[in-house]
Amino acid sequence: MSPLPREELYRVARQTLLPGFGIPQQEALHGTHVFVIGAGGLGCPLMQQLAAAGVGEISVIDDDTVDLTNIHRQILFGTHDVGRPKVDVAAEKLRQLQTGIVVHAIRDRFTVDNAVGYLRGVDILVDGSDTFATKFLAADAAEITGTPLVWGSVLRYRGDCAVWWSGPGAESGVGMRDLYPLQPDPDSVPDCATAGVLGVTTSVVAGLMSTELIQFATGMNHDRVGLSSIYDALTASVTHFRVPHDPARELTTQLQQDYGSAACAVPDADAAAATAPEMFEDLRDGAAAIDVREAGEAAIDDFFFAAGTEHYHLPTSVWQDDPEVARCLLDSLQAEGQRKAWVYCASGKRSANFISTFAADAKQRGINMLNVAGGITSQPAAFHGIPKH
Template sequence: MMLIKEELNRYNRQMILPEMGLIGQEKLKVAKVLVIGAGGLGCPILQYLAAAGVGTIGIVDDDVVELSNLHRQILYNHTDIGLSKAKTAAAKLKLLNPHISFTAYHERFTIDNAASICRNYDLLIDCSDNFTTRYLVNDTCVELGKTLIFGSILQFEGQVAIFNHNSGPSYRDLYPAPPTENINCVEGGVIGILPGIIGLYMANEAIKLICGIGETLSGKLMTIDALNNTVLVFKIAQEKQAETVKTEATVRETKEIDKTTLEQWLTESADEIFLIDVREDYEHEENNIGGVNISLYDLTASLETIPKNKKLVCYCQTGQRSKMAVQLLEGVYEGEVFTLKGGLVH
């Protein structure tokens, strides 16, 4: 699809990048991207994808703008309170770039409409804030063969990953089942700048995927701690490869223990166990089951403080950060390393 003169002028600074050029900009123009959730993450993603020239953008959100949204969802202002997020976002973004086609879906993303909405788009971006929607988005992408960009935020920490790209890992390979509790920004809070940081990473991954440039986060999980300025990237093991890599699958399985096993170990051989809470210090102070507190982001730098040749058991709120801790420590710690299955909320 040819770019008109006004578009050539609008995207000039982007097109002079050798990685982008006219071909890359034309790829953006014909791209069809669906953004699920027009809240904290959705706002910066939508703004920058529209500004970059993504030709067709769908916006799914059944929520309305609330006063408590405005510290982080800066696409909106106080005059928008009570209005549909999807429709309001589309109207504002049309003013930002009139060359983009927007479709606003002011409806909840459910099992009844998921496939019919997603089928019309090339790339999906999940900005939802609950596990029910996240699993539904993932499963729909797997069913339809769509690439999914995932992001999440809570307090000062954010995550970004790309799932189901070129038969790569899906969200269920990272999180096979939802935790028993869904701690979101309403309960846990979030610093207003964080969704901007994570959202821009997600938008950048979208542009790279569409244009076929750079190295993406496909099969990887990037975590960002905005409080301590720490970035970690983890490889995501693919469960469907377990049959061909049986030893790897077995190792992963033996590294996870439940609370009953931990209690038994602490009762029978406490001197052989070293318990580490890999959450932040403020989380540890609020609630913990003992042990020392070493943040996930400080773990590798704190190896000298960890006793040698003991069974390390890492725990966190949901079991996800402790799984990452095991990955970090494997190969650099002499003894065995375990994660507490399900974390404190299980």
């Protein structure tokens, strides 16, 4: 007789009919404790799939609240959940899927101080984060503790996933640092808030991650450790390549003191900067303003709604592809007699890049460019065209 409740066996009956996946595999899945970093685009569909499949214990860590922009890909949330802690909403939904599931809703950040401690008693770690800092921290914590890591990422129309397992108990296994020995610059790849992401792609990649996890947890296939999968949404194709163990690489035995700041952090020296109130004061005196956000960002948040000010919109994707467009804009400002131009984006990074890229051009035309410190997301709601959640 199986120790699983009869109701649970009935709920997953279609799954236990599969060749090679019977009651023993279902029991193994029920006894697995999965720790998920991030209740976001990957974490939401993945947790939904794992709870439905019969994983018996899930811990989820996230310190964020539900925002309206999350819902197109974070499928555990609805509009009525806006403003609520993500982990609380996720826990409620998972308990509705499986009676008796144990869900630990952790409203916190996964940090150097708590990472190793959180992995005590965990069978599999899932990295659904969206920054290099967290991904390398998760990989190192997994290797230190010998915890198998199911890893995934999504950006635009592409997604990646793999299972890594190295460290105690898997000394000759393959870890993420066998593929990426060094942590890249956080600004070398844009995040989904600025580059965009096709919502359904996150569910597809989460499905690939869930399938890998189920195979690993049930002992069906450990040969996939180190096999990286790349999904292309536009061609509906998945390609694979195997990452070998690097015998020359020393295993990680302790965490770094610092894994870097968020991807959109902007050094103070990037560009001359001031605050939105100072900008609006200048605008009343006739200064120019240049919005380098993408069209979709500008459509949902008209930063100049409150002021009713005319401004220029030059998306970063446009001027990076054709820098002459920016120089033509500066020519127009010069012709209009402008001597000061404010440049802004969501975080202050893209606007700082614009200013540094065209600093010499602006100086040649007698134009002083200034950056909105921290970007417009750090500014009071009164400056925005929509309320902030």
